[in-house]
Amino acid sequence: MSDPTPPHIARLVPRLGLAGTERVLELGGAPGVAAAAIARLLTGGGHVTVVDRSATGVRRTAERNRDLVGAGRVTVLRQDLAAIEPGAAHFPAASFDVVLASNVNVFWTHPARANVAALAALLRVPGGRLHLFYGYGGRAAHGAVTSHPAGDDGDGARSDVGERVAATLAAEPALTAVEVHRLGPSVEIRARRAAA
Numbered sequence: 001m002s003d004p005t006p007p008h009i010a011r012l013v014p015r016l017g018l019a020g021t022e023r024v025l026e027l028g029g030a031p032g033v034a035a036a037a038i039a040r041l042l043t044g045g046g047h048v049t050v051v052d053r054s055a056t057g058v059r060r061t062a063e064r065n066r067d068l069v070g071a072g073r074v075t076v077l078r079q080d081l082a083a084i085e086p087g088a089a090h091f092p093a094a095s096f097d098v099v100l101a102s103n104v105n106v107f108w109t110h111p112a113r114a115n116v117a118a119l120a121a122l123l124r125v126p127g128g129r130l131h132l133f134y135g136y137g138g139r140a141a142h143g144a145v146t147s148h149p150a151g152d153d154g155d156g157a158r159s160d161v162g163e164r165v166a167a168t169l170a171a172e173p174a175l176t177a178v179e180v181h182r183l184g185p186s187v188e189i190r191a192r193r194a195a196a
């Protein structure tokens with residue numbers, strides 16, 4: 001695929017602070033643009049697992065990342081994040097250095113369904129990182145200003161999204177160091193896996 005990386009994805013990748021060998025899990029990652037950008041930064045045992053509940057989204061993600069999937073760098077799974085069970089196939093407990101999601105609203109619209117305890121249990125102990133991003137828009141590399149319609153699953157424009165998501169993460173005892181960062185038209189909420 002030769003599409004330019006959209007600004008909200010270009011903004012989030014450096015926020016992950018990747019050294020290159022991380023095991024990464026992306027939640028709601030269709031159509032696989034972020035996974036492609038992240039996977040290009042990985043070496044050695046670095047790996048990206050992308051889950052999405054949409055069959056179409058999973059197909060598009062696998063197609064976009066065909067070469068990376070073939071090389072064993074990316075795995076694409078149809079999976080509802082709310083049903084992930086630590087210890088199940090593909091989801092060993094304490095095995096991911098980074099878990100991220102971009103514009104997946106369940107963390108603030110339906111926090112009780114966000115499965116935060118299970119997601120925290122997937123993070124390396126201590127210090128595995130959870131990064132949640134909301135928002136679109138900004139200036140793309142080719143100069144176009146892009147936006148996204150509000151009100152759908154990617155509606156990150158509400159000013160209180162950061163605080164609402166932070167409250168959800170702060171309520172999980174296995175997470176610590178919850179922070180909200182404003183990134184122009186986006187917001188990032190991050191947390192770390194606490195020591196056992």
Ligand SMILES: C[S@@+](CC[C@H](N)C(=O)[O-])C[C@H]1O[C@@H](n2cnc3c(N)ncnc32)[C@H](O)[C@@H]1O
Pocket residue numbers: 027028029030031051052053054057079080081082101102103104105106152153154
């Ligand atoms: C608005 S799109 C954002 C796509 C991409 N992450 C981005 O930021 O451009 C939300 C994506 O999350 C997926 N999604 C929403 N809820 C989910 C859930 N509970 N489990 C897995 N995927 C989910 C949707 O299928 C969709 O692909």
